[in-house]
Amino acid sequence: MKKLYDVIIVGAGSGGVILSLLLARQGIDVLMLERDVQPLHDIRSEILQPNGQKVLDDLGLLKTIPTEAVHQTHQFDFFRIGKGRLCTFNYGDLPVPYNSALTAFSGPLHQHVLDATAAETTLTVLYGAVFNGLMRRGKTVMGVMAEHEGRNYDIRAKLVVGADGIKSAVRKALGIPAQVYQYPEGYLLGVLQRPPGFDHRSRYYIGRKEILGLHPVPNDQLYFFYLLSNATRAGLDAAGFESIKNAMAEIDPSLAQPLKQLTRLDQTIFRPCFRVRSKTWVADGAVIIGDAAHAMNPHVSQGRMQAMQDAVALSHVAQGCLAKGDCSALSLEAFERERRPHVEMLQRLGDEQTFFWNSASPVIQFTVDRVLRTLDDNARLRYQVLTTTAGLRQQSPFSLTDKLVAVGLLPDFRSDAG
Ligand SMILES: Cc1cc2nc3c(=O)[nH]c(=O)nc-3n(C[C@H](O)[C@H](O)[C@H](O)COP(=O)(O)OP(=O)(O)OC[C@H]3O[C@@H](n4cnc5c(N)ncnc54)[C@H](O)[C@@H]3O)c2cc1C
Structure with missing residues (x-):
């Protein structure tokens, strides 16, 4: 390990790894520190939306994703539990070439991007390296203090990037005020043998404070996520787990057989959900990206995509700052100005969806x-929602008038198709 780098990135998650590649490919000297001793490989899956696909494509990494990592999904069917289909979103309506969603196993997908870092001669990736604090001169960040294999290091850098997730130690060390809100509900996740009917279609069931999502993933498997309150998960025992399985089979009877393979709670993972609102993302000599700056509710399925888009935007700004020899907050602000409006719109949307979809109220x-039935009939509004979820639309999917149309209080004079 050297004593000075151009950029030190703390956290080799999706934002950190993409940024490290983009910078290294510009010949910038990068050190990336990751606390975990090796990349995480578990059953976690996520949707690689069109905006994320473009980021990988621009890096030459989309077409080479191994088939065991991603499955192409064209349609998302929304159902009211016990009552039938409400709406279908068809990714085929989106502009080519990113006109499908890729439902991905997060581990192999992440590994694929990590593998590409090995070819970069100006990039050092260090696993089992924990960020412990910042080196400063006055207000300016000069580097990091880190621990690796029982030894402490002071490593200097012109720019330090906190890509270290929701509980970001870099954000704390920078003294950036942030609201870290944990939603009352998270998701129980698991993988089943895929029953018929899911080949390129996902299902999303909404009920009374109940959500079940089902995505086809590689190897003929089906990924499920089931909304669960944090309190219920904390007290969940074997009997409670059985009743969740029964509830899932009741929602979608095609799961009854595959669910028999799921015999223990530890075959599943519980992921809590957070929102992070940080007052600023930049400081003199440092910047935070991804969940460290702006985690959002997974309803929008954009958290990882936004971390990747941060990486792209920051790589351009950082290149300019390094060339000028000026990594002050004022210079880095261009990054925050570019990214904040999109991210805040998605955070608001995630909260609106949480309010409406996670509700037990019959009126809601x-x-x-x-709204979902209107969307099914109204191609214009449906497209606005789809492009927002796909990460292709910067502004909110609905204007005030659109909201009134969506709830059926106004006719849609602008709609020309069903
Ligand atoms: C249930 C659920 C479903 C989701 N589904 C989707 C989806 O479908 N699509 C989508 O785009 N997003 C989804 N997300 C969101 C997505 O997972 C996150 O937004 C994304 O992983 C954030 O990436 P990141 O790089 O900012 O942070 P992370 O992926 O959290 O990476 C941070 C890294 O920093 C490391 N680190 C932390 N502290 C230190 C330290 N002190 N020193 C060194 N390293 C450190 C961590 O080990 C970690 O590797 C979902 C989230 C949840 C909870």
Whole structure:
């Protein structure tokens, strides 16, 4: 390990790894520190939306994703539990070439991107390296203090990037005020043998404070996520687990057989959900990206995509700052100005969806059904929602008038198709 780098990135998650590649490919000297001793490989899956696909494509990494990592999904069917289909979103409506969603096993997908870092001669990736604090001169960040294999290191850098997730130690060390909100509900995740009917279609069931999502993933498997309150998960025992399985089989009877393979709670993972609002993302000599700056509710399925888009935007700004020899907060602000509006729109949308979809209120459920049925009939509004989820639209999917149309209080004079 050297004593001075151009850029030190703390955290080799999706944002950190993409940024490290982009910078190294510009010949910038990068050290990336990752606390875990090796990349995480578990059953976690995520949707690689069109905006994320473009980021990987621009890096030459989309077409080479191994088939065991991703599955192409064209349609998302939304159902009211016990009552039938409400709406279908068809990714085929989006512009080519990114006109499908890729439902991905996060581990192999991440490994694929990590593998590409090995070819970069100006990039050092250090696993089992924990960020412990910042080196400063006055207010300016000069580097990091880190621990690796029982030894402490002071490593200097012109720019330090906190890509270290929701509980970001870099954000704390920078003294950036942040609201870290944990939603009352998270998701129980698991993988089943895929029953018929899911080949390129995902299902999303909404009920009374109940959500079940089902995505086809590689190897003929089906990934499920089931909404669960943090309190229920904390007290969940074998009997409680059985009742969740029964509830899932009742929602979608095709799961009854595959669920028999799921005999223990430890075959599943529980992921809590957070929102992070940071007052600023930049400081003199440092910047935070991804969940460290702006985690959002997974309803929008954009958290990882936004971390990757941060990486792209920051790589351009950082290149300019390094060339000028000026990594002050004022210079780095261009990054935050570019990214904040999109991210905040998605955070608001995630919270709106949480309010409506996670609700037990019959009035709200009625409204949700009405909106989804309107979307099913209204190609214009449906496209606006789809492009937002796909990460291709910067502004909110609905104007005030659109909201009134969506709940059926106004006719849509602008719609020309069903
Ligand atoms: C249930 C659920 C479903 C989701 N589904 C989707 C989806 O479908 N699509 C999508 O785009 N997003 C999804 N997300 C969001 C997505 O997982 C996150 O937004 C994304 O992983 C954030 O990436 P990141 O690089 O900012 O942070 P992370 O992926 O959290 O990476 C941070 C890294 O920093 C490391 N680190 C932390 N502290 C230190 C330290 N002190 N020293 C060194 N290293 C450190 C960590 O070990 C980690 O590797 C979902 C989230 C949840 C909870």
